[in-house]
Amino acid sequence: MANVESQAANSVANKIISNVGQVIVGKDKQIKLLMVALLVGGHVLLEDVPGTGKTKTARALAQSLKLDFKRVQFTIDLLPSDLTGIHYFDRSSDQFIFRQGPIFTNILLADEINRATARTQSSLLECMEEKQVTVDGETRPLPPPFLVIATQNPIESQGTFPLPEAQLDRFLLMLSMDYPTHDESISILKRFATSDPLTDLQSVATPEELLDMQKKATEVYVADCIYDYATNIVEATRVSAEIRVGASPRALLALVSAAKALALLSGRDFVTPDDIKELTVPVLAHRLSMHASGAISKDGSMLTQHDHAASILNSILGMVSCPTENFTKK
Numbered sequence: 001m002a003n004v005e006s007q008a009a010n011s012v013a014n015k016i017i018s019n020v021g022q023v024i025v026g027k028d029k030q031i032k033l034l035m036v037a038l039l040v041g042g043h044v045l046l047e048d049v050p051g052t053g054k055t056k057t058a059r060a061l062a063q064s065l066k067l068d069f070k071r072v073q074f075t076i077d078l079l080p081s082d083l084t085g086i087h088y089f090d091r092s093s094d095q096f097i098f099r100q101g102p103i104f105t106n107i108l109l110a111d112e113i114n115r116a117t118a119r120t121q122s123s124l125l126e127c128m129e130e131k132q133v134t135v136d137g138e139t140r141p142l143p144p145p146f147l148v149i150a151t152q153n154p155i156e157s158q159g160t161f162p163l164p165e166a167q168l169d170r171f172l173l174m175l176s177m178d179y180p181t182h183d184e185s186i187s188i189l190k191r192f193a194t195s196d197p198l199t200d201l202q203s204v205a206t207p208e209e210l211l212d213m214q215k216k217a218t219e220v221y222v223a224d225c226i227y228d229y230a231t232n233i234v235e236a237t238r239v240s241a242e243i244r245v246g247a248s249p250r251a252l253l254a255l256v257s258a259a260k261a262l263a264l265l266s267g268r269d270f271v272t273p274d275d276i277k278e279l280t281v282p283v284l285a286h287r288l289s290m291h292a293s294g295a296i297s298k299d300g301s302m303l304t305q306h307d308h309a310a311s312i313l314n315s316i317l318g319m320v321s322c323p324t325e326n327f328t329k330k
Helices: 003-020 028-040 054-064 080-084 118-130 182-191 207-218 224-239 249-265 273-287 305-319
Strands: 044-047 069-073 085-090 095-100 107-111 132-135 138-141 147-152 173-175 243-245
Touching: 003 028, 003 054, 003 207, 003 249, 028 044, 028 054, 028 147, 028 173, 028 207, 028 249, 028 273, 054 069, 054 107, 054 147, 080 085, 080 118, 080 132, 085 132, 118 132, 118 147, 173 273, 207 249, 224 249, 224 273, 224 305, 249 273, 273 305
Parallel strands: 044 147, 044 173, 069 107, 107 147
Antiparallel strands: 085 095, 132 138
8 A cells, every 4th residue: 555545634634623623622642543433444432431522522523524324322221122113104105124222333422321221222233343234134234333432420329220341342442531620721711612514514524435444444554563662562461460361363453453553544554562551541441351340549548440451551561572573564
C-alpha cells in the first residue's frame, strides 16, 4: 500500500476528530479509538458515570460520517425482539411481514447495556460477531459498517446484570470518557451556552470513504518482530500469578488488527511497538479475569477489576522486551 494512501486516511481521520471536537471537548484520543473500532469492524464498551458525553460522542461520530444512528435504552423489560425486530401479520397483504428493529443501523448505542437481562444481552452476540440477525429461522445481514457502542455505569450495581466474559470478549475496546479538566469544563459551558452544536454538525466524510479505509487497514504491514512482541504480551497474561484467565487468541488477533487501524489513522502503512503499547490496555484489560475481586492502589483506595487488570498490563509492558529494529516493509 502506497504511503500516500495512509496519509489520505490520516487526513480523513483528522477531519473527523476535528468535526466531533466541535461538540465534544478534549476527547480526541477516545474519538480516534472509536474510529479504530470502525475500521476493524469491532465494538466498544464505554464505561463511565452518567453525563460525561458518551451519547453525544456516538451521535457526533455518526453525523460526521453520514451514518445511520439509533439509540436503545436498555432496561430490565427489554426483549430480544425489541432489538432485532418481529414478524407481524399484515391484513392488507394477508401475510407476515418483518419489521426491522433498531439493530438494523450503522451505529447502535446500547445505553446502560448491563440493565437488560442476560437473555436480551445475548441477542447482541450474533449481531456483534457475525454482522447478521436471525429471526424465526431467517437470517438477514446488517448494513455495513456496523458498530455497537455500549455504555455502563461503573459505580451503580443495583438492578444490573454484569456482562459475562463471553460478551465482554466481543468488545474490541473498553474506554472511559473521564471527567474534563477545569479549562475543558469552561469550554463546554461556553460551547453549549446558547445552543447544542450537535444540531448543526455537518458530515465531513462518507460511508464509502470509511469502507475504503477499512480495506486499507487490512493491508497495513506488520513486521515479524511486531507479531512476536504482541504475542509475548498476550502470553505474559497467561502466566501472571495475579491473572486467573489470560488473554485468548481472539484477543491477540484483536490487538494486532486494532494496531493496524491505528497505524493507518496515524498516517503510516506499518505498525510500530508504540501502536501495540497504546492499545494493550483498551483491547486486553476487559478480557482478563483476575484472581482477586479488587486490589489496593498506592493511595490506599480499592481498584476495580478493570483498573487492576490495567495495572498488571502496564507492568507487563514494562517487562516484555520491546523491538527496536526497522518496522517498515522491506
